[in-house]
Amino acid sequence: MTDKEFTIKNYFDFFNEGKLMGNKCTKCGTIHVPPKKLCNKCYGTELEWFEFGGKGTLQSYSLIGVGARYFANQGYSIKKPYCFGVVKLEEGPHISGHIVGPDDFEQHPDNFKVGLPVKIKFLTIETEGKEPKIDLGFEPA
């Protein structure tokens, strides 16, 4: 697919193409996200890029009122919480993501439950004077 090196920068650069990319060990089949240079299971060093389908389920989450500065800068506050979640991708691995939905979806705890099916939604974060940044998010499937 590509011979890009398995680095954290290349992992994030794929977000700009709308892709969540990990890698797969050609020896034992273990899938990693982000990609690893050394297979975490068998120490194999022959790995290939792997694109995730984008579907998963919410494993756990929190609606965060007192958030990170990065989220305060996006307009979130104790009156407007955001949802941090841990998602199990249908291919197996877990990843953290900002869980979003239409309108004020995040401000209603009833919209969230463990096991909620979700799909990837890449989020464009605009910061004044900077290039837009793409973050990994999920929305209800």
Next chain:
Amino acid sequence: MGKLARKVAMVGAGMSKFGAHFPIKQNRDLWQDALISTINSVDNGVDLSKDVEELYLGNFSADLFNHEAHLAPLMAQLAGILPKPAARIEAACSSSGIALRYGVLAVASGIHDVVLVGGVETMTEVPTVDVTDSLAAAADTRLEYPAGATFPGLYATVATAHMHKHGTTDQHLFDVAIKNYENGAENPFAQVQNTIEQVMAAKIAKVKDQGKEPPAWNSPYDFLRSSSNPFIANPLRLFDCSLVTDGAACILLASEEVAKKYTDTPIWITGTGQGSDTLSLHDRDSFTSFRSARYAAETAFKMSGLKPKDIQIAEVHDCFTIAELVALEDIGFYRPGEAGPAVSAGETKRDGKLPINTSGGLKTKGHPVGATGTAQAVEVFKQMRGIAERNRQVKFDVERALTHNVGGSGATAVVHVYEK
């Protein structure tokens, strides 16, 4: 394998008052308060300059909090031990628990007879949002932070999973907080020395003073479920979270051969265990238990030859109320899901069958992150000698105790077992 090569004694232990001290007191001032307190705790006195052979200093992030990075030689200078070696140890909120472990290992190895270990952190120099962001640097800043992770948020994620899997309730969490406020009210070194009832009464009085209708709270639970206790990270509210604190703590360790010079009543550290887990919470199979802490506890128990049921009191890492429940289950005091009901039944109160966090815990004693691990050992030192201040000394002779200190959302954990 897995045994200490020789016995290690805690012969002195002390701490500064914990609180919001900046700018009146800063890292170096708090450290000296802890040093004085430790020197005074040594029965037959100690000359640190003559006796101490190395210093291990726990500190999470003076770099981010105070623009100070190379703290160990400064603290060694203030202890008067130059040119002896000194090193700063960083392991997030378990920094000084790990410093204690390295001190124990250094004495057990035979390379040193007397080691000073300590911890210091001054967190209130920066605004709260920067405290939150600096602490978040102990999580995976590349993968978790852009998703919105904060420490309250990560532990809230643990709480959501614990509630889902085990039926843990907000009442169980409130009962952890209520107990730790009761204990902190008896600790003159604690940052907050009021019970929840006193906090609630003060809020009612304030509203009345303003000539407004006071809230109709019939119990602490009504107050804790009200808007006066807002969600920081749902399901964790303000009173589920530990404090932002400045403080220092210090422990003097000695080999068996040398310990008797200092005291007739040493406290032996008979087990030390440390464990690691994935930095990111999401990389784990379970979000309701920390593998690092289970491994640390198993290792420490195996080394000491004791079992969870042998422990009479423990100081555990309650950076959030849910963390105390996870700790009680990871150490093996309770089976998964049973800690919440046990706390609500009063089993972990000072007069219960297993007093937990008699100091008030991180919840009310305060949580100057790099000093927390050694401050836990200070409480054990006092309880085992029967000298805990005010009314918080437990009513039985404590012969076996434990401390449990966690860094990050469980990526590092360290457990120590103490015997008389």
